[in-house]
Amino acid sequence: MDILKQMILNKGRVVNEDILKVDSFLNHQVDYHLMKEIGSEFFNYFKKYNITKVFTIESSGIAPAIMTASEFKVPMVILKKQKPNTLDTNFYQTPVKSFTKQSMYNLTLSKDYISENDRILIIDDFLANGEAAKGAIKLIENAGACVAGIGIVIEKSFQPGREILDKAGYVVYSLARINSLKNNKIEFID
């Protein structure tokens, strides 16, 4: 997706070989126009997959996910990183390891917002080690629903997440695939 790649090149900053800082347009300050374009792009790619709901993990995936849900005209569901205190006993939960924050959290989903008939598109801002995506997949499949696709804004292809998801047979579409951040240089795949 050219507009995204240009923004990454113009505004992204390589922190080290593993970390790309994109907080001027994706994570902290968010570009509304880019979010709309991302929503359209995911819709065009996944429109044949009969998506019934868009799922994301709080919180940086919410903006691209609501724009995507809006294109599909389906609800968005935010997987929570801790159990909301209004949620009683009726939920699924799975532990997820965050490499960036060096911590664990319990990804949480109310049973009310998923059914066996759902075909779910997971949207997230980054794919790195794939831990968050694996957690989301586990919750969705525990509920008997289908992961119809996974849409990623920025994939760090040099980390294991993409390969894990490919090998498990999921349809993954990443809008920008980064091959390397070595020598302070952003190198894309393709």
Place this chain on the structure above:
Amino acid sequence: MDILKQMILNKGRVVNEDILKVDSFLNHQVDYHLMKEIGSEFFNYFKKYNITKVFTIESSGIAPAIMTASEFKVPMVILKKQKPNTLDTNFYQTPVKSFTKQSMYNLTLSKDYISENDRILIIDDFLANGEAAKGAIKLIENAGACVAGIGIVIEKSFQPGREILDKAGYVVYSLARINSLKNNKIEFID
């Protein structure tokens, strides 16, 4: 805002005198159409205020805030509840007490995404005790920028937040104002 009030009456659930559960359309599962309508409504109310940026607090404010930013055609900024590890020394921070979660967090804003010329619209899902809004105001005013308005999706008018913000002279527009949740009944103001 009628569509919102109807949704609160039809789908909201009174947990107790203080807590309204709206996680089927606002907090956990999110209704894309409602978010768009909310964005339009805030735009219509605040369009004369020369808004340059929309700020929100992660994470339930993000969906209505990006739709609002999209109407204004301005960036959205997400105030973080903890310092991202890509953020070095260049940030503002203020402690905020969360009554719902009975905990404290450090509301964090990079200095890169605010300037003295900014006229900021704060958007959040709930206004209760006003602690989150006060934290956001403090960060914005510390940076020398102007809080041009505060847009709230659901205001619990029986809690002190609204009065505190009114007395301090801020322009607050709440799309649904709840007078009481007593006796398991949702009662609006107006």
